[in-house]
Each structure stands twice: as C-alpha cells, then as structure tokens.
Amino acid sequence: MQFNNKTVALIGSIKLNSRTAAMATDFKSIPIIDISPLLAKCDDPKMAEDPGVSEVVKQLNQACKEAGFFYVCYRELKPGAYGDLGKVMEGCNQWPQDPPKFKDMMEEYINLYLARNIMRGIALALGGSPYEFEGARAGDAFWVTRIIGYPGKSSENSQEKPTHDIGCGAHTDYGLLTLLNQDDDITALQVRNRSGEWISAPPVPGTFVCNIGDMLKIYSNGLYESTLHRVIISSPKYRVSVAYFYETNFNAAVEPLDVCKVRVIGEAKKFDRAVYGEHLVKKVLTNFVY
Ligand SMILES: O=C(O)CCC(=O)C(=O)O
Numbered sequence: 001m002q003f004n005n006k007t008v009a010l011i012g013s014i015k016l017n018s019r020t021a022a023m024a025t026d027f028k029s030i031p032i033i034d035i036s037p038l039l040a041k042c043d044d045p046k047m048a049e050d051p052g053v054s055e056v057v058k059q060l061n062q063a064c065k066e067a068g069f070f071y072v073c074y075r076e077l078k079p080g081a082y083g084d085l086g087k088v089m090e091g092c093n094q095w096p097q098d099p100p101k102f103k104d105m106m107e108e109y110i111n112l113y114l115a116r117n118i119m120r121g122i123a124l125a126l127g128g129s130p131y132e133f134e135g136a137r138a139g140d141a142f143w144v145t146r147i148i149g150y151p152g153k154s155s156e157n158s159q160e161k162p163t164h165d166i167g168c169g170a171h172t173d174y175g176l177l178t179l180l181n182q183d184d185d186i187t188a189l190q191v192r193n194r195s196g197e198w199i200s201a202p203p204v205p206g207t208f209v210c211n212i213g214d215m216l217k218i219y220s221n222g223l224y225e226s227t228l229h230r231v232i233i234s235s236p237k238y239r240v241s242v243a244y245f246y247e248t249n250f251n252a253a254v255e256p257l258d259v260c261k262v263r264v265i266g267e268a269k270k271f272d273r274a275v276y277g278e279h280l281v282k283k284v285l286t287n288f289v290y
C-alpha cells in the first residue's frame with residue numbers, strides 16, 4: 001500500500017474489527033465545548049494566561065479524561081456549512097455535481113488550522129506548552145480524510161426489533177485527533193463507556209465531533225483515552241459522514257510526554273514507544289475487511 005503525505009480517500013462503506021477495549025469513565029453524554037476563545041488566541045504564545053482560553057482548556061481536559069469524545073463549536077462554524085460535502089456519496093453517480101465548488105469546500109474542510117489549534121488547547125490541558133504537538137511530533141502532520149457513505153438499514157431486517165446493521169464496527173482511531181462532520185438528521189455514532197454501554201453521539205448542527213486517537217493516548221501516558229466507537233444503522237436513510245484524521249508526522253516516534261509521566265501517579269511511563277506510520281499500516285492491514 002502506498003501512502004502519500006496528504007491522502008484523501010473516498011470510501012463507499014467500511015468495516016473495522018473491534019480491538020482491545022479502551023476505558024473511559026461512565027459518561028452518559030458527550031460534552032459540547034465552545035472553542036472560540038482558544039481560536040481567538042491560538043497564535044498568542046501567552047494564550048494560557050487568557051481566562052477564556054483557560055476555561056476551554058479546563059473543559060478539554062475533562063472531556064478528554066472522561067469520554068475521549070467531545071463536540072466543538074465556534075463562532076464561525078455555521079450549521080450545515082459542510083453538509084454538501086457528503087452529497088457526492090448519494091445516488092449512483094458518486095461524483096461531485098460541481099467539482100470546483102466541491103474542491104473549494106473540501107480544501108476548506110481539510111485545512112490543518114482547526115485541528116492544530118485544538119491540539120494546542122489539548123497540549124495546555126496536559127500541562128505542556130501549546131506547541132508540544134508541533135515540530136518533530138506533528139509539525140508536518142499526516143492527515144487523511146474519508147467521506148463515508150452508509151446505505152440505510154436493509155429492508156429484510158426492518159421488521160425485527162431491536163436489531164440494527166453495523167455500519168462500522170467498534171474501533172479506536174489511530175492518530176491524534178479525529179474531526180467528524182455527520183449528517184444532521186440521523187443518529188448512528190455510538191461511543192462506549194467504561195461499563196460497556198453504547199452512548200449515542202447524535203448529530204448536533206453547528207458542531208464537529210472530536211475524538212482522541214491512539215497516539216494521543218500514548219503521548220498523554222494514558223490520561224486521555226482513545227475510546228471505542230462504532231456506527232449502527234437503524235434508519236432506512238443513506239447516511240454520510242466526513243471524517244478528518246489529524247495525525248502525527250508519519251515517522252514520529254511516539255512516547256509519553258515528560259509532563260504526563262509525572263502526572264500519572266505511581267507509574268512513570270505506561271506505554272512503549274510506537275512509530276505512528278507503522279501503527280497506521282498495521283491497523284489498516286488488519287482492520288479493513290472488504
Ligand atoms: O461515520 C462515523 O460516524 C464514524 C466513522 C469513524 O469512526 C471512522 O471512520 O473512524
């Protein structure tokens with residue numbers, strides 16, 4: 001398999017295998033965090049001193065520890081702004097009707113700005129400098145975008161209750177942070193809490209879903225969880241989600257940040273070093289079933 005530094009994949013439907021269960025807390029819902037104050041100050045080296053940024057950082061820390069999932073909203077993000085991205089997956093001719101418009105929207109969606117700045121907030125939440133995830137760690141972040149189409153629930157099962165089809169099996173994401181734009185009217189994404197309950201992450205217009213990947217779990221020395229999640233199909237409607245995976249540099253050797261080693265009481269370092277690119281290739285080769 002050949003990877004470019006910048007990869008966009010259009011995939012009709014995928015199945016992923018479950019892996020060793022990840023544990024968060026017994027959260028019952030996913031918090032919504034307004035990151036506007038962080039975005040306003042994200043280029044200020046003294047951002048940590050700003051009370052608005054501190055509040056966002058506090059909320060990020062809590063969400064990353066408790067659920068590994070959160071929604072973000074910010075002033076400029078208008079409900080439905082990226083809704084048309086998924087339209088290319090609908091119908092038989094899976095190609096944008098207006099390619100230049102699609103290209104512009106896609107380029108705006110996949111710009112690195114948002115994820116990089118959320119990572120600045122997360123770096124502060126871990127007790128580090130805002131730039132922990134830049135330079136050799138994620139200064140040349142590998143990223144992948146997938147537009148994922150899930151056909152509606154198959155009609156032969158529709159009378160049987162409470163069955164559902166699995167659109168995407170339980171898995172954790174591989175890198176640092178995933179941003180997900182989902183169709184506004186279908187609830188399908190579920191996140192597993194410590195008791196094993198599947199908690200819905202319904203679409204919230206005007207937000208992105210964010211979740212932590214395996215590399216951030218290692219960097220944080222396990223303080224933050226890459227939580228298991230899955231997609232279930234219970235609606236007959238076709239669903240589209242657009243996922244943006246923001247990762248480390250492809251060859252980054254990932255190990256717990258010093259600042260996180262001291263935060264985990266009694267355990268200096270809980271994880272061995274992993275090379276992101278190797279982890280990605282291993283997971284893709286073992287997880288995707290066509
Ligand atoms: O489609 C979704 O809601 C989630 C997709 C997902 O978890 C993934 O692609 O890793």
Ligand SMILES: [Fe+2]
Binds near residue numbers: 171172173178229
């Ligand atoms: Fe995922």
